[in-house]
Amino acid sequence: MGRLYRGIAGAFALVVLIASGPVAWAASPRAVVELYTSQGCSSCPPADAFAGRLRSDPAVLVLSFHVDYWDAQGWKDSFSSPVSTARQYAYARVSHEASVFTPQMIVNGTQSLVGSSEAPVLRAIAALKARDLPVHAELAEEPQGTLKLTLAGPERLGDVWEVRYVRSAITRIGAGENGGRTLETYNNVTRLEHLGAFKPGTRVLAGLRAPEDGIAILVQAQGLGPILGAVSYEEPARRAASAR
Secondary structure (H helix, E strand, C coil): CCCCCCCCCCCECCCCCECCCCECCCCCCCEEEEEEECCCCCCCHHHHHHHHHHCCCCCEEEEEEECCCCHHHCCCCCCCCHHHHHHHHHHHHHCCCCCCCCCEEEECCCEEEECCCHHHHHHHHHHHHCCCCCCEEEEEECCCCCEEEEEECCCCCEEEEEEEEEEEEEEECCCCCCCCCEEEEEEEEEEEEEEEECCCEEEEECCCCCCCCEEEEEEEECCCCCEEEEEEEECHHHHHHHHC
């Protein structure tokens, strides 16, 4: 499956842009939920399933970061990456937490919650739906297959991150705490790249390539602060197939 190649951080806002030129499809999230999970963690499947259900809410952007510290327990997660682990530990340092855990959900870069405890996560999301984020983001597919990113809003200190992911994966687990189980995981992060400091304007990004069928742009206050804006785009044919 996918592997994770680069740096990290978080994001938000949106688009519905349908014109005769570029074709755009984007969700309009008001909450970004980062799930820190592992195929080797027996407590994680309920959180993975919850993440799958959250995807049906267009106000929520879910991204599953598979950590690699469970890989030594008998099963190597097919999406695990030291970059995901580093991001989780960085959040712990910012919030002065003594340790990390799975499954963990971080909502809009500021709230750390147990990923399988649905009620607190839903309350956090509901509170965010009531207000706008300061950065507006749009992603539009160009005729040649590239993606046009547009960011707008007052200039402020923030980082822009490109996150590529696989919308859904079914994996037969051969060993470890979940040995013998078949797990489905959602919006599995395969690559994160730092695009630089936030600045209003446009830029062109490479199109999606299999197995990745989704991309998110995250704008986050520097130092893993609050999410300032975000947008996601999913490859139309794969999106339609996953909806059936």
